[in-house]
Amino acid sequence: MLRFFLFTTLTVSTFVLGLWAYKINYDSRAADERVKELENSILSASKEIKILNAEWAHLNSPERLRKLLGYYFLELRLTPINPDDFISFSEVYWRETSKNVPAKLVGNRLSGIDHEE
Amino acid sequence: MKSSDGEKIFTEHPRTRRRLFLFGLLVITGFSLIGLKIAFLASKENQKSRSYFQEDKIHSRLNITDRNGYILATNLEGVSVYIRPQEIQKKSLVAQKLKNIFPDLDKVELIKKLKDGRKFFWLKSLVSPKQEKALFDLGQPGIYFGKREYRFYPYGTLASHVIGYTKINEFDVNYTIISGISGVEKAFENKLAVKKFTKVNKSEIVLSLDLPVQAEVENVLKEWQKRMGAKAGGIVIMNIHNGEIIALASSPDFDANKDRSGAGKNKDASIFFNRVVQGVYEMGSTFKIFPVAQGLEKNLFKLSSLIDTRSFKISSKKIEDKYKFNNKSTVNEIIVRSSNVGAAKIALMVGETGLKEIFSKLGLFAPVNLELKEANLTQPIIPKNWRDIRLATISYGYGMSVSLLHMAKAYAILGNGGFEIEPTILKKNKVGHLGSRVLKKTTSDEILKLLEAIVTDPRGTAKILGSKYYRIGGKTGTAEKVSHDKKGYQKDKVISNFVGIFPLREPKFVIAAFLDEPENNFLQQPCRYSSCTVVPMIKKLIERTGPLMNVIPLHGASKF
Known part of the structure; x- marks a missing residue:
């Protein structure tokens, strides 16, 4: 009886193990395929990104932007940045109410939400 | 063996045990051999697929950027065209069709190349996507497309003397080797030329230029x-x-x-x-x-x-x-x-x-x-x-x-x-x-x-x-x-x-x-x-x- 039990267990476990090994084999192959697929799609995506980056750089080339500036000057009125565009903190125009407020408080007010008084 | 009442039905042959043992050994050896072979095949297959993938990607070149990250030079993939004349039947007709797509081709020379029995020649080293589509639409056998990396400088003449320029050193149907001739392209040749496999290349040469x-x-x-x-x-x-x-x-x-x-x-x-x-x-x-x-x-x-x-x-x-x-x-x-x-x-x-x-x-x-x-x-x-x-x-x-x-x-x-x-x-x-x-x-x-x-x-x-x-x-x-x-x-x-x-x-x-x-x-x-x-x-x-x-x-x- 014991022997029969032993044989049955062995046979069944052999089958199970065989099935398991078979499954693992196929799973790993599938995983491998998937990795390859993913790597390829990463590669093609990165190539695409590269092309888009290059195109973006080309579209933003200073020479082209300069031409566009001329073309759209009437609408946009953009001029090159020049030293006049920098002003010192003391020259910032504050509203009447903030005239006597110390600078620190002004800073707080600017970071606050309440801008409309 | 014994029957249910414990009486012996036949006697055991003196060499039965040894024969069974030998038979078992044979079976085990056979199966393990097969198992080994399977394992061997499986591992080899993996290696093969990997190495194919690797070959696909070497011979590239890193980007050059300015200090803010603007791309000054990059490698793009283009398409080159080569021809196997033996696969083409109506050679003069094909030559005319090619001439329509590339007006700068010399038709006489093209026909000569098609007919003189050579097995392979380059038609164009780099074609535009539009030309590629036109060629593709011909549906003509014998015309093949190869990958061709080329160096692209998005800002044209900008900082050209610093960046320098490159030349194509060597090319085949699926790769191009580009090397620097002057400027940064030459000075950092060893860093720029990528020969090892990396999945996504993020490194680049960052210049001090603004x-x-x-x-x-x-x-x-x-x-x-x-x-x-x-x-x-x-x-x-x-x-x-x-x-x-x-x-x-x-x-x-x-x-x-x-x-x-x-x-x-x-x-x-x-x-x-x-x-x-x-x-x-x-x-x-x-x-x-x-x-x-x-x-x-x-x-x-x-x-x-x-x-x-x-x-x-x-x-x-x-x-x-x-x-x-x-x-x-x-x-x-x-x-x-x-x-x-x-x-x-x-x-x-x-x-x-x-x-x-x-x-x-x-x-x-x-x-x-x-x-x-x-x-x-x-x-x-x-x-x-x-x-x-x-x-x-x-x-x-x-x-x-x-x-x-x-x-x-x-x-x-x-x-x-x-x-x-x-x-x-x-x-x-x-x-x-x-x-x-x-x-x-x-x-x-x-x-x-x-x-x-x-x-x-x-x-x-x-x-x-x-x-x-x-x-x-x-x-x-x-x-x-x-x-x-x-x-x-x-x-x-x-x-x-x-x-x-x-x-x-x-x-x-x-x-x-x-x-x-x-x-x-x-x-x-x-x-x-x-x-x-x-x-x-x-x-x-x-x-x-x-x-x-x-x-x-x-x-x-x-x-x-």
Whole structure:
């Protein structure tokens, strides 16, 4: 009886193990395929990104932007940045109410939400 | 074996056990062999797929970007076309169809190639996507497409001399090997050429150049070159503390995207010459600051010391000035009004050893140690004998030739407090002085005062640089060019240059610029001096690039 039990267990476990090994084999192959697929799609995506980056750089080339500036000057009125565009903190125009407020408080007010008084 | 009642049915053969054992062993060996074979096959298959994937990706080239990350050079994948004539039946018809797509093809030659029995030939090394589609739509067997990487420079001519250019070294149906010929492309060839497999390549070469500044510099340079009718020109802006080159422009320039072989034939090959790095010129009065620096370093005089500025003779050559000077002038006045006599006198005071000492400290005797190969190969032209007449002429910039980059480096050392620097084209993460001290702090301070006086003094040669926005100091120089027979100098052909430090409140950049054979015809009389050709360009340049380089103007705006 014991022997029969032993044989049955062995046979069944052999089958199970065989099935398991078979499954693992196929799973790993599938995983491998998937990795390859993913790597390829990463590669093609990165190539695409590269092309888009290059195109973006080309579209933003200073020479082209300069031409566009001329073309759209009437609408946009953009001029090159020049030293006049920098002003010192003391020259910032504050509203009447903030005239006597110390600078620190002004800073707080600017970071606050309440801008409309 | 026993039956259920325990009676023996047949007796065991004496060798049964051994036979069963042997049989079992055989079965196990057989199965394990099969198992091993399977494992072997499986592993081999994996390797095969991997290696195919690897081959797919090698032979690439990294991007080059500026300090902000703007892409200056990148590799893109294009398509090349090759033909296997044996697979084509109606050869003349196909030739005509190909001719329709590529009008520049020679039809007769194409038919010859198709018919002479060769197995393979390249039709086009790089085709546009439109042409690729047209070819594809032919549906013609025998026409094949191959991958072809090519180098793309999105900004065309921008910073072309720094970036350099490449050539295709080797190609096949599925790969291209590109190698650098000049500039950064050559200097960093080993880093740029990717030969190992990496999944996603994120590394790139980050240059110290600042693209917006570079664009503005080139813009101003080209405009003023045109305005002054100059043959060529160059500008370099460098950080005086860590030697980072922020902008470097040499005009005329080239577009590395265009086929170089064509450019060589039709255009002047000199467009590939980096005038800032490779061109050595006699610089004229910009040299005057060097003997003065040595004199200050050795406490031979102060800026207020008086020096005899009457014209005099050495070895039968008379040294004199264009303008009238008093019999005695201060060192300050000599530099501010740029007196040749004064500079020569100072050089004679400093002497041969003194002059050699300051030149070697400032790096004027050796090639600049920049990463670019062009710089390493550019040897300054140094006189062999240093007789008194030679000392005198060198003091005002004749008899010794250096590149503009040398001048920028020398002035940077004078202006940064006296620290040695190495110009670099790579972005450095370190700020502050990197080199050791070679000059005294006081010498540097005095030189900065002197350079500012040239701008602020009403008689200064660079007085038009006076600006309400920025404090700048610098020295002008105008050198006549050696005539073609190399015997004398040409009065009407000059190299005008300027080297300055900016902003003086907190010295940060050195700006060096030159124009080759400029002439300002917008004045009452034509003027070739630096003060009326290069200096106005510098004024414009500083107003345009100052805000871009985060230099805060002296006082706020006037419009509020």
